[in-house]
Amino acid sequence: QICVSKCPDRYLTYLTAVGSPASLEYYRNFCTPEYKGTQKVGLGCGPPARVPPVARRCFPAIQAKKGVIMVGNKTTYEDGWGNHRNVTELLEGAKKANVVLETRQLAMKIFEDYTVSWYWIIIGLVIAMVASLIFIVLLRFLAGVMVLCLAFPLFPVGFVLRNSTRRIFHCYMEYAKLKGEAGSDMSLTDLGFQTDLRVYLHLRQTWLAFLIILCVLELLIVLLLIFLRKRILIAIALIKEASRAVGHVMSSLLFPLCTFFLLCLCIAYWASTAVFLSTSNEAVYKVFNESACPFAGQTCRPETFNTSNVTKLCPDAQCLFAFxxxxxxxxxxxxxxxxxxxxxxxxxxxxxxxxGQVTLAGAFASYYWAFKKPDDMPAFPLFSAFGRALRYHTGSLAFGSLILAIVQVIRVILEYLDHRLKGAERNKFAKFLLSCLKCCFWCLEKFLKFLNRNAYIMIAIYGTNFCTSARNAFFLLMRNIIRVAVLDKVTDFLFFLGKLLIVGSVGILAFFFFTQRIKLVQDTAPPLNYYWVPILTVIVGSYLIAHGFFSVYGMCVDTLFLCFCEDLERNDGSPERPYYMSPELSEILLKGHLEPSKSADSQG
Structure with a gap:
């Protein structure tokens, strides 16, 4: 491409210019790189452009007659090399060039928005960090209020319970409305089986059955909540205790940055190794051409290609890199x-x-098992836990990671097979078998992540190997399965609430700021091409920051829970075997008269 001051108004190529010396000067003005201008044309100028340039490009004067695209009165044009091409190909090439140009312009505008708003984005992310820290501190004082005020959503059936009253009322209204209507009193046995299920909705007996089922379900859920109230109180106390532990090990909130840095190193190592492997052999060049050529697809050498017979027989052939x-x-x-x-x-x-998990677990376990908190804790609990993990537990961590990596690689292979066989003809059994395998290994990966996480906590507490720690953690959780379920749902709800409040608040603040809707700082907001660029960046960054803070908090809750269960099984609160739990947890335990489950292993 070269730049010209205006688009050409006549059809001219190199071949026609050589045959007509009078037209050579006109050709030089439009088709030589010495001429500088603003519009761009290709070598040979192409057909005459009688329309204004689009996207700073010269386009031919194209018209459509009877559904056929034409240049003047022809459906082909000469490309300047003596070849006649279809006009449709020209239009497709112009569209692709226009898409590339628009994409480049969009990327440049987004880059400009980042250059004028990057410091405001950093301020928004700092606000999200401070808000996450404040929320974790407030959990120490407001966790009980949050959970007790919104107790119903803590369980998987909580959504049903919260909406069951409305649904019961709706079923009763439908049941009462159908009274007296013709055919509504017919029984289900008399009606028989109907393929159209909407027929059953016109029967009073159907709505009566729905009403009874919902009433029984709500009664069971209410009874379940009543019997689990003690476990909910223990979960609340553990969450408050986790806030105290995080307060004594504040450096743990910054530890995810270390994990993130190490993950970036892993990604960089993998990417560089993949590139070196893919380019570790000799480069292969092949002949590419646009017209018919007997040498197309054959290997070639760029050093001797211009002197070979290929260029003589195929003038438009090129020796290009293949793989x-x-x-x-x-x-x-x-x-x-x-x-x-x-x-x-x-x-x-x-x-x-x-x-990272075993380091955090070791730091928080040192808090729980300190008889006088925090006087009996190490001076630098996080650094001490990190040193123990590197010195004593690298083999256990490598073994647990190996098991999980094998399952993940199998999942990648299944996804690859599914992608490669998607276009092929497969019977229904093969599709069903592949879907079952993908589902089973997905469930297995989730289970292994859960088991490994708790095994690493036991490793941090007792220093046992991976298999022993995984076995002890699994049976300990099974002996306290109800407490596990309650604590998991309570923490999930609080984390969801925290992420929603932080991301929503920071996102709304960023929206009003960057759209200049806050009058106090209306002149401070930078001018933007797309205001959604910094807003989305702040929202995504706020979520990642909140997720990092709450991941540390979640590890603290899980560690304290396993320590709490171990404390219940190994001690009885007597002077000889006192509890290591905090006075708040001990008070709830004594008030609730919860008898800790004793096992043969713990007694021994």
Whole structure:
């Protein structure tokens, strides 16, 4: 492409210009790079452009007659090399060029928005960080109020309970409305089976059955909540205790940055290794051409291509790069090496996550098992836990990460097979089998993550190996399965509430600021091409920050819960075997008259 001051108004190519010396000067003005201007044309100028330029490009004078796209009175045009091409191809090329240009302009505008608003984005993220910290501190004082005021949504059936009253009322109204209507008193047995299920909705007996089922379900849920009230109180006390523990180990809130940095190193190592593997063989060049050529697709050498017979027989042929090492025996091993590289990435990433979890668990466990809190805690609990993890537990962490990495690689292989076989003809059994395998390994991965997380907590507490810790953690959780369910739902609700408040508040504040709807700072907001660019950045960043803070808090809650269960099984509160739990937890335990479950292992 070259720049010209205006678009050409006549059809002219290099071949026609050589045959007509009088037109050569006109050709030079439009088709030589020495001429500088603003509009861009291709070599040979193309057909005459009698329309204004679009996106600073010269387009031909194209018209449509009887549904056929034409240039003047022809459906083809000469490209300047003596070849006649279809006008439709010209339009498709122009559309692609226009899409690329618009995408580039969009990217430049987004980049400009970031350059004028980056410091305001940082301020928004700092606000989200402070809000997350304040919410964690407030949980120490307001956790009980939050949970007790919104107790129903704490359980999976809480949504049903909250809306069951309205649904019961709706069923009763439908039942009363159908009274006296013709055919509404027919029984279900007399009606028989109907393919149209809407027929059953016109029967009073159907709505009566719905009414009875919902009433029984709500009664069961209410009874369930009544019997679980003591477990809810313990969950609230553990959440408050977690706030105290985080307050004594404030450095733990910054530890996710270390984990994030190590994960970035793993990603960089995997990406660089993948690039080196893909380019580890010799480059293969092949002949590419636009017209018919007998040498198309054959290998070539760029150094000697211009002096070969290919350019003489095919003037438009080019020797271009195709791929690396595809025609050597070494290429077969690259797939295996790339597969091994992916496996190592999963292994390293899971090891980094495990290292972070066992470090946090060790720091918070040192808080719980300190008889006089916080006097009996180490001076630097997080640093001490990190040192113990590296010195004593790297083998256990590597083994647990290995098991999880194997399952994840199998899931990747199943997804790859599903993608490759999607266009092929497969019977229903094969599709069903592949879907079942994907579902089973997804469930297995979730279970292993849950088991590994609790196993790392037991490793941090007792220093046992991975298998022993996983077994002890699993049976300990099974002996306290109701408390596990209650605590899990209570913390899930509080974390959801915290993320919703933080992300929503910061997002609304960013919206009103960047759209200049706050009169006090209306002149301070930077001018933007798209105001949604900094707003979305602030929202996504606020969520990631809140997730990082709450992940630490969640690890603290899980660690204190396992320590609490172990404390109940190994001690009885007597002077000889006192509880290590805080006075608040001990008071709830004594008031509730909760007898800790004793096992043969704990007694021994």
């Amino acid at each position: 690396y090492g595809g025609e050597t025996a070494y290429h077969r091993y690259l797939v295996v090496l790339q597969f091994f590289n992916v496996f190592m990435f999963f292994w390293l990433a899971n090891f980094v996550i495990a290292l």
